[in-house]
Amino acid sequence: MASQKLACLCFGVLLIFVVCVLTATNLRNKEISRSRKLKTEDSQSFNSSAMATRLDGVKLNEHAVTDPDKVAHEVSKLIHMSEQNITARRKLGFFSCGNGNLIDDCWRCDRNWNKNRKHLADCGMGFGSKANGGRNGSYYVVTDPSDEDVVNPKPGTLRHAVIQVEPLWIIFKRDMVIKLKQELIMNSFKTIDARGANVHIANGACITIQFITNVIIHGLHIHDCKRTGNVTVRSSPSHAGFRGTADGDAINIFGSSHIWIDHNSLSHCTDGLVDVVMGSTAITISNNHFTHHDEVMLLGHKDSYTQDKLMQVTVAYNHFGEGLIQRMPRCRHGYFHVVNNDYTHWKMYAVGGSANPTINSQGNRYAAPNNRSAKEVTKRLDTKTNEWMKWNWRSEKDLLVNGAFFTPSGEGASADYAQTLSLPAKSASMVDSITASAGALGCRRGKPCY
Ligand SMILES: *[C@@H]1O[C@H](CO)[C@@H](O)[C@H](O)[C@H]1NC(C)=O
Ligand SMILES: *[C@@H]1O[C@H](CO)[C@@H](O)[C@H](O)[C@H]1NC(C)=O
């Protein structure tokens, strides 16, 4: 009996693995190998020659996919499959923890998640699904919450971990509150994996992902981020550079690719909670819980920065909760797949943008506030109607609650979406259970994480 169960388990894990590998291979085939010159405007906040040294052969944005609708399609397909397989597994008496959240179902049902931490890197989906983080590296255990010296950080601190050149899977020895003196400037190929510990990055500077690639951030509480800067900060073992003023974002993604932000609790910062700017692409923002904040998520920092046309961001399974006002997200130029999120609070609007972004909204639940003047989900900023009428914004299978309405546009050009119609995203009626554990999880080592 026990060996039968074990065989069953192995088979299930194998299936998931095969699907992940197939999907990854499939997506890899669609890469366009195009390296892009970085603009040096905005150079106030970085030293471009120093940055060139840091890049050290890492070509930015070379992995954007040529056909973003295909990825949206893949995601829908996977969600659809996982729904079917959960039913199948339930019949087999397996996977009783599966709730249709494709990312979570990939790892949370493993009782020994703590011993198989790097499996998380196989569980990403959407545009950021190829972010490997530190999967190919050693573990680094953060033991010291201090951040006394931002130029020569102490071994054992989070800052010492994230600046290293080699891939690292960073975990935490115990619960801690890390008050960063200055921006935490990460280097490529890092996973920050706070599962099993209650880790807060709070009341100081927060996370900067700039001109790098392959980062996974999972399970942090990030809040009360402040403006900092105007000092020298180390960003790699070989480089410390002067930093201009940091806006006070919880997570700032700048000129970077293959980034996956999953299961974090984000609130109450001076600027954005997650800002993705300056030609960043191949990004997934999933399973996060956003609360108590005005300008939640900025994807593209200005209309004139047309390089952001390459930007491809998946926003999935998040809970946009209490005390939020606007920008969930606010988009420019790129392709944005907004799928199966739960919007329970906004004061002004939920999804908006300017400069002709493509917004593919599928299977979300949008619950409008009681304010009669704020029922519209969408907002076009600073654009005449005859202009935005041409933008591709569509709502498919979204659940609109309490008088919420989504104003679509670009019907004439909607052929772009045709292929996603063939396999719809998961029903919005499932959003409640899919997003039930959005935010940092309270899992403990040695115990199942559900
Ligand atoms: C930028 O960094 C390089 C290399 O670290 C240094 O030589 C140069 O003086 C810096 N430039 C500025 C404007 O800070
Ligand atoms: C679901 O099951 C089908 C058929 O058994 C299989 O081909 C597919 O790989 C499975 N998908 C997932 C996500 O487990």
Ligand SMILES: *[C@@H]1O[C@H](CO)[C@@H](O)[C@H](O)[C@H]1NC(C)=O
């Ligand atoms: C992983 O690391 C090993 C050893 O450093 C290296 O040989 C291999 O190429 C790396 N694989 C990837 C995908 O980076």
Ligand SMILES: *[C@@H]1O[C@H](CO)[C@@H](O)[C@H](O)[C@H]1NC(C)=O
């Ligand atoms: C930056 O620091 C210098 C010297 O440390 C100081 O003179 C200057 O006023 C500071 N600028 C800002 C904007 O804080």
Ligand SMILES: *[C@@H]1O[C@H](CO)[C@@H](O)[C@H](O)[C@H]1NC(C)=O
């Ligand atoms: C209702 O929404 C409108 C439009 O966003 C805003 O101007 C107004 O202040 C809101 N009223 C209240 C009571 O929040």
